[in-house]
Amino acid sequence: MKKLFAVLGDPIGHSMSPVMHNDLFSFYNIDGVYLPFQVKDEDLYDAVKGLKALGVGGFNVTVPHKSKILPFLDGIDExxxxxxxxxxxxxxNGQLMGYNTDGPGFLKGLNPILPKIAGQKVLIIGAGGAARAIYFTLAKENPDTLDIxxxxxxxxxxxxxDCPYSVSSRAYSFEEASESLGEYDLVVQTTVIGMSPKIDEQPFVLNNLRKQAVFCDIIYNPLETKFLKEAEQKGAIIQNGLDMFVYQGALAFEKWTGIxxxxxxxxxxVLKQLGGRTC
Ligand SMILES: NC(=O)c1ccc[n+]([C@@H]2O[C@H](COP(=O)([O-])OP(=O)(O)OC[C@H]3O[C@@H](n4cnc5c(N)ncnc54)[C@H](OP(=O)(O)O)[C@@H]3O)[C@@H](O)[C@H]2O)c1
Structure with missing residues (x-):
């Protein structure tokens, strides 16, 4: 019987996950279907209960439910x-277990351009949900510093x-971070600034960055934010958010199917889907 997979969010119409996962099911000859469901806050518990009753294989959770879903699951990994x-x-086996593949997805996507985080000086710009996932994941990799x-x-x-892992960290304003930018080997932009349609903005001007430092922006629409353009012009190696998106999806697919x-x-x-859109 066809296995059901899903993504729950609100809004959900723009999610690229259904096309990405349905293509993989067909490519690997897996009898599965992945559907998007728009779920309001007040319906989240019923939606999760319903999916469990239907024997769902697994599902993704996106904005605004990533934290709200915790009490409705049977278990959550560390x-x-x-x-x-x-x-x-x-x-x-009938138990709904929760994982977070955003941070590990970011790390896996970064690996080809920065294989080792240990000993690196890292700055994360932003302190929202995505920043949390990346911060906790990188903290386990023994960076020299992990500032925000x-x-x-x-x-x-x-x-x-909140971080249980031992790591040297400082909290900065954007002004302070801008002044000490030259210290960092890796800078990760995780705020919404620069995202379509506000594509002419960036958190702060990139003075004094170190040439050959790695600058990532986890936004993937547009593929090159103002932040990344400026970093590249000033000599940094850059990466956009497409890798993180693809790898978080790949890790989820692996958890569901073993592949x-x-x-x-x-x-x-995903690039094909993005190409069909106006920024
Ligand atoms: N590539 C991927 O797979 C992936 C995965 C997840 C998220 N993302 C992207 O990551 C971004 C953040 O998502 P999130 O879930 O972390 O969002 P979030 O939890 O709402 O956090 C938003 C962050 O942006 C900052 N911010 C918002 N408006 C701002 C403004 N006008 N000026 C300065 N800072 C502002 C917030 O700062 P304050 O704390 O001061 O409000 C906070 O640090 C989004 O663009 C999302 O699409 C990408």
């Missing part, structure tokens, strides 16, 4: 519990305080 957010649920700059500095301080899928195929598929 990383997702520390992050406080789940983006992937697996039906393990955020518009609301108190949120960066809270994130650092680590062809990420190049996934990337092409």
């Amino acid at each position: 990383l997702a519990a520390n992050i406080g957010a789940v983006n992937t649920v697996v039906n393990e 700059a955020n518009r609301t500095v108190e949120k960066a301080r809270e994130l650092i305080k 680590f899928p062809d990420v190049e195929r996934m990337r092409d598929n």
Whole structure:
């Protein structure tokens, strides 16, 4: 019988996950279907209960439900519990288990251009949900420093305080981060600034960055944000958010099926979907 997979969010119409995963099911001859469901906050519990009753194989969770879903699951793995957010649920013998593949997806996507985080000086810009996933994941890799700059500095301080892994971290304002940018080997932009349609903005001007430092922006629409354009012009190696998106999906697919899928195929598929859109 066809296995059901899904993504729950609100809104959900723009999600590229259904096309990406349905293509993989057909490519690997798996009798599965992946459907998007728009779920309001007040319906989340019923939606999860319904999926469980239907014997769902697994599902993704996206904005705004990544944290709200925690109490409705049967179990949560350690990383997702520390992050406080789940983006992937697996039906393990009738039990709905929550995982977070956003941080590990970012790390896996980064690997070809920066294979080792240990000993690196890292700055994360932003302190929202995606920043949390990336911060906790990188903290386990023994960086030399793992600093955070955020518009609301108190949120960066809270994130650092919540982290159970021992790592040297400071919380900065954007102004302070801009002044010390030259210290960092890796800078990861995780705020919404620069995202379509506000594509002419960036968190701060990139003065004094180190040539050959790696600058990532986890936004993938547009594929090259103003932040990345400026970083590249000033000599940095850059990466957009497409790799993180594809690898978080690949890790979810692996948890559901045991197959680590062809990420190049996934990337092409997402690029095709992005190509059909206006930014
Ligand atoms: N590539 C991927 O797979 C992937 C995965 C997840 C998310 N993302 C992208 O990551 C971005 C953040 O997502 P999220 O879930 O972390 O969102 P979130 O939890 O809402 O966090 C938003 C972040 O942006 C900052 N921010 C918002 N408006 C701002 C403004 N006008 N000026 C300065 N800072 C502002 C917030 O700062 P304050 O704390 O001061 O409010 C916070 O740090 C989105 O663009 C999302 O599409 C990509």
